[in-house]
Amino acid sequence: MSDGIFIVRDDNSLVEMRSSAFESEDLLQELLATHPSLIAGDAVDPTNPRRWLLIAREQAVPGEEGGAGRWSLDHLFVDQDGVPTLVEVKRASDTRGRREVVAQMLDYAANGVVYWPMEAIRQQFERTCAAGERDADEALREHLGRPDADLEEFWRGVDVNLRAGRIRMVFVADVIYPELKRIVEFLNAQMSPAEVIALEIKHYTGQGLRTLVPRLIGRTAEAERRKGGNTAASTAGPQLKVDEWFARLATERNAAEANTARMIYDWWRAQGCEIEVTRAQKPSFRVKLVHERGHCWPAGVRLDGKVVTALCYVMKAVPFDTIEARREVLENLERTFSQRYGERVADGEPTVPLALLQEAAAREKLFTIWQSLVDRIRAGT
Structure with missing residues (x-):
């Protein structure tokens, strides 16, 4: 069977193009980014074709909360439903394209869903x-196809997908070997709500032209049956x-922690804030604080028993648009609850276990920290 394709020009001349290796892995990466x-x-x-928005090439992936980048992912995209899509690229000539690349991707995914601060x-x-x-x-509005799109809502959706493990892992190569195909099919059948696929991009050149032919590999009917599709609607939890x-x-968790969470809910309601329950496999409740210049999402409680101070969601609210103000909150939390956070958590979501807040005195200390945060946001100083 001939490994080539033929292009017929408008003048009826024929261009014969032959399969060839990419000149470099960087070229394939650049083509995907562009x-x-x-x-x-x-x-x-x-049924609902995906559209991709490039977040970054060589996206740093931390290996601990607040840590610096331990690894570097080739590409991070999100689709129109805010599903993070991790792409790792290997040429056929790279012998790691079979097993080692799978281990790399699982490292990136396992740590990214936990340690990537959304902001x-x-x-x-x-x-x-x-x-x-x-x-x-x-x-972003162009990507979403809606000039009136709520961008804050989109980024919140990305965060919800990430924390729920609703991600997509894509292996890209000019040749997908049978060994990698079998691994991808197995992982895609077993993992939910995450999706694992491989993409083979054949490369043809001839007479100064370059042709790329992508082919999806790794989907099986059994995997699709188990997952019931992998769209945001099908993997989101009930409202x-x-x-x-x-x-x-x-x-x-237990009744005591639920009672503590209820008192936290009541405190935020007394501040005049709205409370929303996220649509995720592991939903949390989020606090919406409306102020004169807009709104932000300063806090929440997760089903894993963690109380969140969402510094990443107040970064556009004065005065917490400065790293100094966010660090002050972080240091207060560390000092008050004997927690240890990395410096980068000033751009993330420091947590305090509900178990530490069951005594009224401990809750009052957290409320004092939050009260200062609320007052400063409302005052804009």
Whole structure:
């Protein structure tokens, strides 16, 4: 069988193009970054083709909370539903393209879903846009196809997907070997809500032209049956009412922690804030604080029994748009509750276990820290 393709020009001349290796791995990476549609979004989801938004090339992946980048992922994209899509690229000539690359990707995914601060990802996207001389908000609205899109809601969705493990791992190579294909098929059948796929991009050259032919590999009918599809709608959890969420917390943790969470809920309600339960496999409740200049999401409680002070979601609210103000909150939490956070958690979500807040005196100390935060946001100073 001939490993070539033929292009017929308008003048009826024929261009014969032969399969050839990519000149370098960097070239393939650059092509994916410049032309994300190569990731065959219509093959990934035929009923609702995926569109890709590049967050960054060489995205740093921390190995601990607040840590610096321990690894470097080739590409991080998000699709139009805010599903983070991790892409690792290897040429066929790289012998690691079979097993070692799988271990690398699992390292990136396992740590990224836990340690990537959402605001840091958003800032990385803004830097990527700035390097390309594009406005980040305009680029995102174009990606979503809606000029009136709620961008804050989109980024919250990315965060929910990430924390729920609702991600997509994509292995890209010019040749996908049978060994990698079998591994990908196995992982995709076993992992949920995460999705694992491989993409083979055949490369043809001839007469100064270059042709790329992507082919999705790794999907099986059994995997699709088990997952029931992998869209945001199908993997999102049910929309719980607040009382239902507290009942689930009591079941998954215990009644004492649920009671403590209820008192935290009541405190925020007394501040005039709205409370929303996220749609995720492991939903949390989030506090929405409205102020004169907009709104932010300063706190929440997770089903794993952690109380969150969401510094990453107050970074656009004065005075917490400065790292100094966020560090002050972080240091107060560390000093008050004997917690140890890395410096980067000033851009993330420091947590305090519900178990430490069951005594009224401990809760009052947290409320004092939060009260200062609320007052400063509302005053804008």
